[in-house]
Amino acid sequence: MLSDGASAAVRSAPSAVGVPTQIDLGVSGGYEVVAGTALGFVVGSLVVYLFGRLLLVPGVTRAVSSRNRNNPTLQTAAQSYTHAFVVVVAALAGVVGAGYGAVLTNGALIIAALTLVVGVAGQEVIGALISGLFLVADPDFNVGDWISWPSGEGVIEAVDFRVTRVRTINNETVTVPNTELATNVLKRPYGREQYRITERVDIAYHDDAELALRELVETVREDDRILDDPEPTARIIEFTDNSVGIRAEFWVQSPMDVDLVDVRSKFRRRVKRRFDAEGLTLGPASGQEVSGHLDIDLVDG
Known part of the structure; x- marks a missing residue:
């Protein structure tokens, strides 16, 4: 107890x-x-x-x-x-x-949050966002267009907030900062309905230049993808130390829908066959000659 x-x-x-x-x-x-x-x-x-x-x-x-x-x-x-x-x-x-x-x-808190976001993002990211808006608003900058800028070229696939995706001729996808595209000169080589292709060949001085010019034009006409209007042309453009430079010019319709690599490749193959058949020399070797004499003295013993 x-x-x-x-x-x-x-x-x-x-x-x-x-x-x-x-x-x-x-x-x-x-x-x-x-x-x-x-x-x-x-x-x-x-x-x-x-x-x-x-x-x-x-x-x-x-x-x-x-x-x-x-x-x-x-x-x-x-x-x-x-x-x-x-x-x-x-x-x-x-x-x-x-x-x-x-x-x-809370207004003060919102302003502080926005200030933090801007500080973290930095001028580069904000500049990319603004550049993206300008690119989207540009009527001459569209998905599917072929563009060329100082560091590359290709087809536009998509325009995102910070970068633009471009597909190159090698079927690679590259991401280009919007600021680079917005601040540099952009070219649209295939931006028109028709596109001119130029191809140069060199022949020897002893070859018939007029025959070579005619053969180039006839070679161009063999491809149905090449337009008759404007007419294909060929002309002499340069005299070098060893050869005569001639150039063929021809046009295709809707360049974005035509395989330009295939057009060029088949044209060159036909030129090689035609020039070989006509006895025309493509890319002649150097015409320089080396002359002189060599003395050899034999020493006994």
Whole structure:
């Protein structure tokens, strides 16, 4: 039997079992708050993203495509930019769903966030984004066009936020920063309905130049892909130390739809066969001669 003092001490002592029970309840409550916040963010962002990805992006793309059937650049750009807009809105919806919607009304916090984004992105990335907008708005810069810039050439496949994807003549895909295309001179060698092809050959001085010119024109006419109007021509363009330079000029229709590499290759093969048959010398060897004498003295022993 305990005394009154011992009984009071026992009553005043904390329960060894009660303390862990209270801590477990606190941790469990914290987990529930975190789980609820995460669930709200996921549900809010997912609902908005699915709605935008399945309905808004296709709808905007179709609307832009119907109004700009001859400008595939706007079509791909509309899809990319609309998708990016959906992602941003979905993230904001997730923030609201997580219960932090009040953050979006804090002007100072928004300005600080934008300042951080601009500082992290840097001038180069922002310049690429602005350059991409200018390229998309340029009516002479379209998906499917063949372009040439100081460091390469190829067919435009897509214009993204930061880079433009270009397919080269070797069927390689290269990504070119939009700033490089926006700040340099761009050429569109096949931007017209007709394209002129020039091919040079060299013959020896003792060959019949008039015959060579006629043979070049006749060789051009053998390819149905080459136009009769403008007429193909051949002319002498240069006299070198060892040869006479002549050039054939001819035109093709819709150069983006014609295999120009094949046109050039078959033309050269026909020229080789014709010139061999006519006895014309292609790419004559150097006509320089080396003369002199050599003395040899024999020494006995």
